[in-house]
Amino acid sequence: xxxxxxxxxxxxxxxxxxxxxxxxxxxxxxxxxxxxxxxxxxxxxxxxxxxxxxxxxxxxxxxxxxxxxxxxxxxxxxxxxxxxxxxxxxxxxxxxxxxxxxxxxxxxxxxxxxxxxxxxxxxxxxxxxxxxxxxxxxxxxxxxxxxxxxxxxxxxxxxxxxxxxxxxxxxxxxxxxxxxxxxxxxxxxxxxxxxxxxxxxxxxxxxxxxxxxxxxxxxxxxxxxxxxxxxxxxxxxxxxxxxxxxxxxxxxxxxxxxxxxxxxxxxxxxxxxxxxxxxxxxxxxxxxxxxxxxxxxxxxxxxxxxxxxxxxxxxxxxxxxxxxxxxxxxxxxxxxxxxxxxxxxxxxxxxxxxx
Amino acid sequence: xxxxxxxxxxxxxxxxxxxxxxxxxxxxxxxxxxxxxxxxxxxxxxxxxxxxxxxxxxxxxxxxxxxxxxxxxxxxxxxxxxxxxxxxxxxxxxxxxxxxxxxxxxxxxxxxxxxxxxxxxxxxxxxxxxxxxxxxxxxxxxxxxxxxxxxxxxxxxxxxxxxxxxxxxxxxxxxxxxxxxxxxxxxxxxxxxxxxxxxxxxxxxxxxxxxxxxxxxxxxxxxxxxxxxxxxxxxxxxxxxxxxxxxxxxxxxxxxxxxxxxxxxxxxxxxxxxxxxxxxxxxxxxxxxxxxxxxxxxxxxxx
Numbered sequence: 193x194x195x196x197x198x199x200x201x202x203x204x205x206x207x208x209x210x211x212x213x214x215x216x217x218x219x220x221x222x223x224x225x226x227x228x229x230x231x232x233x234x235x236x237x238x239x240x241x242x243x244x245x246x247x248x249x250x251x252x253x254x255x256x257x258x259x260x261x262x263x264x265x266x267x268x269x270x271x272x273x274x275x276x277x278x279x280x281x282x283x284x285x286x287x288x289x290x291x292x293x294x295x296x297x298x299x300x301x302x303x304x305x306x307x308x309x310x311x312x313x314x315x316x317x318x319x320x321x322x323x324x325x326x327x328x329x330x331x332x333x334x335x336x337x338x339x340x341x342x343x344x345x346x347x348x349x350x351x352x353x354x355x356x357x358x359x360x361x362x363x364x365x366x367x368x369x370x371x372x373x374x375x376x377x378x379x380x381x382x383x384x385x386x387x388x389x390x391x392x393x394x395x396x397x398x399x400x401x402x403x404x405x406x407x408x409x410x411x412x413x414x415x416x417x418x419x420x421x422x423x424x425x426x427x428x429x430x431x432x433x434x435x436x437x438x439x440x441x442x443x444x445x446x447x448x449x450x451x452x453x454x455x456x457x458x459x460x461x462x463x464x465x466x467x468x469x470x471x472x473x474x475x476x477x478x479x480x481x482x483x484x485x486x487x488x489x490x491x492x493x494x495x496x497x498x499x500x501x502x503x504x505x506x507x508x509x510x511x512x513x514x515x516x517x518x519x520x521x522x523x524x525x526x527x528x529x530x531x532x533x534x535x536x537x538x539x540x541x542x543x544x545x546x547x
Numbered sequence: 548x549x550x551x552x553x554x555x556x557x558x559x560x561x562x563x564x565x566x567x568x569x570x571x572x573x574x575x576x577x578x579x580x581x582x583x584x585x586x587x588x589x590x591x592x593x594x595x596x597x598x599x600x601x602x603x604x605x606x607x608x609x610x611x612x613x614x615x616x617x618x619x620x621x622x623x624x625x626x627x628x629x630x631x632x633x634x635x636x637x638x639x640x641x642x643x644x645x646x647x648x649x650x651x652x653x654x655x656x657x658x659x660x661x662x663x664x665x666x667x668x669x670x671x672x673x674x675x676x677x678x679x680x681x682x683x684x685x686x687x688x689x690x691x692x693x694x695x696x697x698x699x700x701x702x703x704x705x706x707x708x709x710x711x712x713x714x715x716x717x718x719x720x721x722x723x724x725x726x727x728x729x730x731x732x733x734x735x736x737x738x739x740x741x742x743x744x745x746x747x748x749x750x751x752x753x754x755x756x757x758x759x760x761x762x763x764x765x766x767x768x769x770x771x772x773x774x775x776x777x778x779x780x781x782x783x784x785x786x787x788x789x790x791x792x793x794x795x796x797x798x799x800x801x802x803x804x805x806x807x808x809x810x811x812x813x814x815x816x817x818x819x820x821x822x823x824x825x826x827x828x829x830x831x832x833x834x835x836x837x838x839x840x841x842x843x844x845x846x847x848x849x850x
Binding site: 240 | 672673748763
């Protein structure tokens with residue numbers, strides 16, 4: 193296993209599209225590193241550049257101590273798992289697993305031993321003599337994972353491997369991948385557009401947007417302190433409420449009367465936006481202590497929680513996450529209260545976190 | 548045929564509880580349908596039937612008035628005349644057939660060999676102005692080929708390709724390549740690029756990955772595309788007429804047309820030659836009929 197260093201990566205396609213503007217990543221040895229972003233943000237291109245399937249226009253990629261810019265995919269000693277599994281349709285599971293090893297020219301005994309080991313690890317025993325067509329989506333993806341394992345590569349690259357599975361299977365596979373990664377101590381780069389996947393899997397998450405890295409951090413860091421307005425609006429379901437605020441007598445005042453505790457070190461004379469998580473707000477009975485008058489616009493019953501959309505007299509309605517026991521009807525007069533700590537505050541012009 | 552359709556309709560499900568008027572309407576409609584289809588079938592198939600009959604009639608029956616539909620003596624002499632000249636040796640028409648095989652075969656192979664890799668490249672890679680290039684390639688098929696016959700004729704005469712099989716092969720290839728690229732691109736798009744990516748990670752080069760993984764999956768598409776190209780080259784008449792003059796070069800379509808005329812026309816020979824000419828295409832089309840439908844309906848269903 194080895195770490196991966198990506199420095200000043202830039203990728204421009206011949207047709208002029210810039211897929212990756214500028215990406216720096218430092219992925220540690222044995223780390224499960226997730227690249228998260230909307231489609232077209234450059235995450236897959238970055239991954240393919242690491243794999244060697246795309247040649248970057250500029251920038252360096254190092255795997256371990258090796259500069260791999262000019263190495264072919266096979267010479268980089270990495271394995272990749274694809275969204276469409278990419279199992280060879282004419283080969284049985286056993287041969288699909290053995291394929292990369294035979295391509296390397298390993299002796300037969302070694303090939304068999306490694307195939308058995310990977311099959312045991314991914315519990316593929318009964319599937320070894322089937323062809324991909326006879327396997328379900330989940331089984332195909334387990335075979336694809338096993339095929340990545342047999343190589344004993346220096347790093348695993350995963351390109352949205354769970355996207356084509358149904359929801360239940362996806363949760364199972366997520367656990368399986370996490371477990372596997374921990375057991376092998378493998379360096380793994382995992383690309384996804386699903387934030388739940390990213391939060392639950394990643395040791396660290398890189399959020400990409402328009403070919404740039406917006407933020408790199410642990411799932412908690414990314415959730416608590418999104419580094420930019422983009423991240424604030426991207427992470428969380430529903431995402432942060434972005435409320436325009438002004439500083440007056442040492443506090444943050446929003447239109448409509450909501451008052452927030454300011455973090456220290458706020459710049460003066462800038463237009464500011466506070467990012468408030470839906471669970472940092474509370475819908476109360478009207479007139480409750482510390483609340484401002486508000487009105488419920490709509491209610492989303494999710495079973496384990498309720499999302500209230502609340503009009504508090506500000507420019508935009510806010511979303512509030514409440515336990516299912518607290519019930520208000522739509523259009524009810526209520527109170528709105530901030531219960532969280534200091535919010536993240538962003539500069540409107542730079543769109544970046546200022547405090 | 549008509550009877551069986553009628554029966555299928557009348558013995559179909561829900562025979563009794565439908566309102567009578569509607570049932571009558573349904574039967575009335577199917578009668579009209581069958582009548583129209585029968586007329587259409589007769590109109591379309593009668594020339595073919597007449598060609599088949601003429602090819603096995605003796606000459607005096609061919610010219611008989613009133614025309615003989617059923618009671619004529621069957622002979623295979625005309626078919627023999629197509630291939631065997633009087634006093635042994637090959638007939639000019641049989642040479643023409645051989646030319647057709649060479650020209651159509653070579654141009655199909657050439658168009659496929661050029662078109663398949665091009666389609667693969669257009670499908671897989673980000674090419675500069677890809678859409679414009681593809682449109683340009685397609686646009687060469689917009690005009691009727693006959694428009695360029697005269698300029699091609701003049702150019703060919705200058706460079707020695709006039710009355711030359713190579714000339715025909717090249718012009719047919721030029722007409723087939725755009726078609727091959729477009730049709731094959733559809734088939735390549737259907738094969739996930741991940742196969743090649745995975746093969747490259749397993750140690751193959753881009754071309755090896757294409758050759759070993761994508762190409763085998765493309766074989767049905769290639770077969771269908773090649774048959775389309777083959778049918779075009781085999782049937783082509785206008786260029787073959789203008790760009791050839793000697794029997795050693797001329798392909799079958801203009802040669803068969805050339806049998807008509809002069810002082811007398813040996814209709815039996817014309818008909819027999821036409822049947823022989825039509826057979827290979829029919830056989831090929833039958834062999835790949837599934838793929839022909841796949842080719843025609845390609846793109847109708849999105850993944």
